[in-house]
Amino acid sequence: MTDEDILREFRNCEALLEGHFLLSSGRHSGHYLQCARVLMNADRAANLARATVQKIPREIRNAVDLVVSPAMGGVIIGHEVGRALGKDAVFLERPDGEFHLRRGFRLEPGAKVLMVEDVVTTGLSSREAIAAVAREGGEVIAECALVDRSDGGADLGVPFFPLVDISFPTYTEAEVPAELAAIPITKPGSRAS
Template sequence: MEAINVEEYYKNAHALLKGHFLLSSGNHSDTYLQSAKVLENPKNAEILAQALANQIKESKIQVDCICAPALGGILAGYELARALGVRFIFTERVEGKMNLRRGFEVAKNEKVLICEDIITTGGSALESAQCIQEKGGIIVAYAGLANRGFCKRVNGNTTKKPECKLPDDIPLFALEDFIFNMYEPNDCPLCKSGSHAIKPGSRGN
C-alpha cells in the first residue's frame, strides 16, 4: 500500500497553522491542524479516507457502521464510511452530553467504528463510544486522519501518554502522528509572553 504524506495535504491546504491556539481539551498549543480546510476539497477527503479504509481492511476488523462526533468528525467519518461501504451516523452534544439524534439508531451488537478528523486525547471519541455502547452497539475501533501522539495508533511509533483517554484494548487507526507542543493554560509560555490564545476549531468559533 502506497504511503500518503498527510502533512503535505495539510500544508497545501494552508491547514497546518502556527500561532497560539486553544484546543478543545482546554490546553494551549503553538500549532493547529485545521482539517476542515483539507476536507473542503472532496478529492482530498476521498484520498485520505480511502487510505485510512485500507488500513482498517488490512486489519480484518468487521465494521458495520461509522459514527463520528459532531462537528469536527463528520466529514472524515462520512468519507470513511463511503470508502468502507457501510452506513454513517453522528453524535452531537446536547446540554454537554453526546447524544444520538435525528432518528439515528444502533442495533444491538452492531459493530461500530468511531471516527474523528484529529485524535488528540480521544475525549470526544470516547464520549461518542459511550453513547453507542449505551444503545447496545459494540465499539471495534477508533480512527482519525491524524493522531496528535498522545494515543498509540496501529503501526505508529509513539507510546501511549497519560493524557490519552482511549482504552488499550481497542485499536486506533490514523494516517500519521503529529507531535506538537501543548501546554496547560496556567503554564503556557505563549500566555506568559503576552499572547492570547484563539480557538480556530469547531467549538467556540
Template sequence: MSDPNAATLAAFRKTGAYLTGHFRLTSGLHSSEYLQSAKVLQYPHYAEKFGRDIREALPAGEVDVVCAPAMGGLIIGHEVARAYGVRFIFTERDSEGKMTLRRGFGITPGEKVVIVEDVITTGGSTREVVELLRSMGAVVVAAASIIDRSGGAADVGVPRVALATLHVMTYDPSSCPLCAQGLEVVKPGSRPTA
C-alpha cells in the same frame, strides 16, 4: 513507497490547514500548532483519499456502521463509510454537553461500528462515543482519525489508527511559554473552550 504520515501532513500544509502560532484548544490548554481539518476536507479529492486510506489502515473485518462525533468528524466519517460501503451516523452534544444520537439515528444491538474523527488530541470525544454506542449494544471494533496529536498516547478504549501522528506540545495557560512571550492567543475551531 511514500510515507503516508508525510503525505497527509503535506496536504494539510498545502491547503493552509496546518497552522502555527499561539492557540487556545477546546480543552483550554495552549499550543503553538493547530490543525483546521475543515480547510483540507473542503477539497473532495483529499476527503475521499483520506477516507480510503483510513479504511485500508483499519483492521480487516466486518463493519456495519461508521459513526463520528459532530462536527469535525462528519466529512471524514462519511468518506470512511463510503470506502466501506456502509451507512454513516453521527453523534451530537445535547443541551447538557453529553454525546447522543439524534435525527432518528439508531444502533441495532450487535452492529459492528468504527468511530472516526478528524483529529484526536486527548481522545475524550471518541471515548464518549465508544461508551454511548456500547450502552446501546453496539460492538465498537476500532477508532480512527486523520491526525493523532497525542503522539499515540490517547486511549479511547478500542484499537485505534491515524494517518499521521504528531507530538504536539500543549501548555497549561498558567505556565505557557507563548503567553510569557506576550503572544496573543487565538481560539480557532468550531467549539467553545472548556
C-alpha cells in the same frame, strides 16, 4: 500516502495553522490542524479516507456494521470512511454538552461500530463518543483518525488507527510558555466552553 504527502496536503490548503490555540481538549498549543480545510475538497477527502481505512486491519474492517463520528470535526471524514468501507455513516451531536444520536439516527442492538475522528489530542472526545455508542446499544470495536497528535498517549480503550502521527507540544493553562502566552488565544474547536 506517506506522512510527508499528508502534511503537504495540510500545508497546501492552509490547514496547518500557527498561533496560540485553545484546543477542544482544554490544552493550549502553538499549532492547530484545521481538518475542515483539508477535507473541503471532496476528492482529497476521499483519498485521505481511503488511506486511513488501509491502516485498519482487514478483520476489523470486515466486522464493521456502521461508522460513527462526533460532530463537528468527524462528520466529513466519517462520511468518507463510510463510503470507503461501503457502510452507512452517522454522527453524534452534543445538544446539551453530552453526545447523543439525533436526526433519527439509531444503532441496531450489538452493532459493531468504527469510530472516526479528524484529530485526537487527549482522546477525551473519543472516549465520550465511545460511551455514547455504548449507551445507544452499540459496541465500538476500533477508532481511526486522520491525525493522532497525542504522541501515542491517547488511551481510547479500543484499537486506534491514525493515518498520521503529528506531535506538536500541548500545554495545560499553567504550563503555557511565556512566548505562547503573549499571543492572543484562538479557540477553533467545536467543544462548548
